Amino acid sequence: MTPLPRSVRRALAAVSAWEGSMDEDMPNGRRVLLVEDEDSLNRVLTRLLDSEGYEVVSHRCPVEALHAMDSAPGSWDLLVTDVRLPGMTGLELIAAARQRQPDLAVLAISATLPPEGQGTALEPREFLHKPFTATHLFGRLTELLEGRPVRQA
Numbered sequence: 001m002t003p004l005p006r007s008v009r010r011a012l013a014a015v016s017a018w019e020g021s022m023d024e025d026m027p028n029g030r031r032v033l034l035v036e037d038e039d040s041l042n043r044v045l046t047r048l049l050d051s052e053g054y055e056v057v058s059h060r061c062p063v064e065a066l067h068a069m070d071s072a073p074g075s076w077d078l079l080v081t082d083v084r085l086p087g088m089t090g091l092e093l094i095a096a097a098r099q100r101q102p103d104l105a106v107l108a109i110s111a112t113l114p115p116e117g118q119g120t121a122l123e124p125r126e127f128l129h130k131p132f133t134a135t136h137l138f139g140r141l142t143e144l145l146e147g148r149p150v151r152q153a
Contacts, residue, residue, distance in 0.1 A: 029150045034058040035065045035081040035093060036109075045080070048134055061086065062093040069100050075151050076104055078144065083110035094122070105144045 032049055036042040037060045049056045059065040062085050069076060079097050083090040094106050108122055111130040128140050 028053040029055065030077040030145060031055045031075055031151060032057070032078045032080060033065055033068060033076050033097075035062055035079070035085060035090070036060065037082060037085050041082075048137070049080075052138060062088050062090070062096075065093065066096055066100070069097060074101055076101060077148065077151050078105045078107065078141065080107045080109065083108050083112070091122070103148075105148065107140060107144060 030053075032054045034042065034045055034049065034056055036045055036058070039060070042058050042060060046056050046058045057068055059068065062081070065079075065081075076097075079094065081090040081093050085093065088096075090108050090110070094108065097104055097106070106122070106126050107128055108126060109128045109130055109132070125140065125143055128137065
């Protein structure tokens with residue numbers, strides 16, 4: 001069996017630490033579309049977001065994520081996506097998602113520097129560099145979603 005990458009091991013440790021300190025009575029009702037093709041990181045992020053009361057729909061394929069958006073138009077609060085994905089980049093996914101829902105909050109995550117000039121201009125707050133802690137993730141999500149109404153599924 002291949003050992004988990006160091007970034008995934010750190011993320012698992014962060015989930016364990018975060019779950020021990022959370023208030024389980026505080027669901028936030030936000031719908032998140034998560035797109036991460038690395039299975040272990042997808043599971044970790046799903047578990048972490050779920051632990052904070054987010055309603056998470058996760059996909060490993062960006063095309064499937066767009067189908068999910070089409071099946072529930074306008075009902076998403078946030079798209080969290082890896083930048084490197086099979087079939088299309090996370091930036092291409094963000095552009096296609098914003099065509100469907102222009103006011104969609106987005107967070108691109110990547111182990112590399114934020115890409116520039118690839119079709120979608122991201123604000124600095126819409127990018128999170130891997131590896132990151134649960135505190136950094138939730139701080140960024142709070143910043144992105146602050147003042148936005150919760151969408152109805």
